[in-house]
Amino acid sequence: MPIDAALALAAAPRSGEISWTPGDVQLYHLGIGAGADPGKADPATDPDELRYTLESRLHVLPSFATVAGGGPPGVIRALSVPGVDVGLARVLHAGQDLTTHRPVPASGTATATSRVTAVYDRGEAAVLVLRTEVTDAEGPLWTEDARVFVRGEGGRGGGRGPVSRPDPPVGVPDRTVERPVRPDQALLYRLSGDLNPLHADPEFARLAGFDRPVLHGLCTYGITLKAVVDTLLGGDVGRVRGYGARFTGVVYPGDTLRVRMWRGEDRVRVVVDAAGRGATVLTGTVGHVRGRGRRVPGRYDEEGRSS
Structure with a gap:
């Protein structure tokens, strides 16, 4: 059955309760390589790594929001929306945007509400945008958009949606680091849901x-x-207010990621390559990077630019 864009867009939002603990945060951090920085003499006990792995000094990386609650990610949740009836093998995660309204706490209970906000026709494929807004007793916590690429579902009419690309970063990166991907990295990461x-x-x-x-x-x-x-924010997770990224290529366990960073006035541009294969796998913007303790409201468009 093809995607019924009108039905998907008209579907009522779905809400549910999510909760998480410090252990969930620690597992997520381990799944993205915390405690394994190759630049540290003893990364498992390095103070900079312990803020991600030790409960007594735990700082929550904002990207934990994408797995908080332990349920399936947006790319899979989108497939259960009315009007979307496609097999998982035809689906790829095209990109992710995240805006944090407050720092993500190390434990919490909140309500997550999701709905399809756009369906684009890219010719060879359709792109769905699933927006999830998360709120706790104190108000909004974060908003995330998952962009879902569905092969073979384009060419059925409808707008292509935003297709502009920001100009690539110019000049020498301010920092370049390499991060090896463990052979079992995906097996560990998938335990977060x-x-x-x-x-x-x-x-x-x-x-x-x-x-x-x-x-x-x-x-x-x-x-x-x-x-x-x-490397650029002094380990201060509170300085990240938004993060938008496009997934432009695949990463295999065992690859080495080369992360190049360009610092701007209020954001950091990033380009990530699979170093051994010369393939660009992610482009994005870590935005609203300001001085410690300053809060800058805003949202991000499909390409990760502040609006």
């Missing part, structure tokens, strides 16, 4: 068109944000 077999099952990966399982795009997303926070 993303059980898509694409990232673990070789037979399913071949069915989806890959010769072996690939790393979760959101794992690359988290690895990249941690690299920016650790």
Whole structure:
């Protein structure tokens, strides 16, 4: 059954309660490489890494919001919306935008409300945008948009949606770091709730068109944000107000990620390559990076630019 864009867009929002604990945060941080920084002599006990792994000094990386509650990620939740009836093997995660309205607490209970806000026709594929807004007793916590690329569902009419690309960063990066992806990285990361077999099952990966399982795009997303926070933001997770990224290529367990960063007045531009293969796998913007304790409201468009 093809995607029925009108039905998907008209579907009522779905709400549910989510909760998380410090242990969930620690597991997520381990899944994106905390405690394994190759630049540290003893990364497991390094003070800069312990803020991600030790409950007594826990700082929450904002990208934890994408897995908080332990349920399936937006790319899978979108497939249960009325009017969307496609097989998981035809789906890829195209990008993710996140705006944090307050720092993400180390434990909490909140209400998450999701709805499809856009369906674009890209010719060879359709792109769905699933927006999730999360609120607790004190008010809004974060808003995230998952962009879902569905192969073979384009060409049915409708607008293409935003297709402009920001100009690539120019000049020498302010910082470049490399982060190795462990052979078991996807197996560890999926324990935070993303059980898509694409990232673990070789037979399913071949069915989806890959010769072996690939790393979760959101794992690359988290690895990249941690690299920016650790190298350009002094480890201060509170300075991140928004983060938008496009997934432009696949990462395989065992790859080495090269993260290049360009610092701007209020944001950091990033480009991530699979260093050994010369493939660009992520482009994005960590935005609203300001002085400590200053809060800057705003949202991000599809390309990660503040609006």
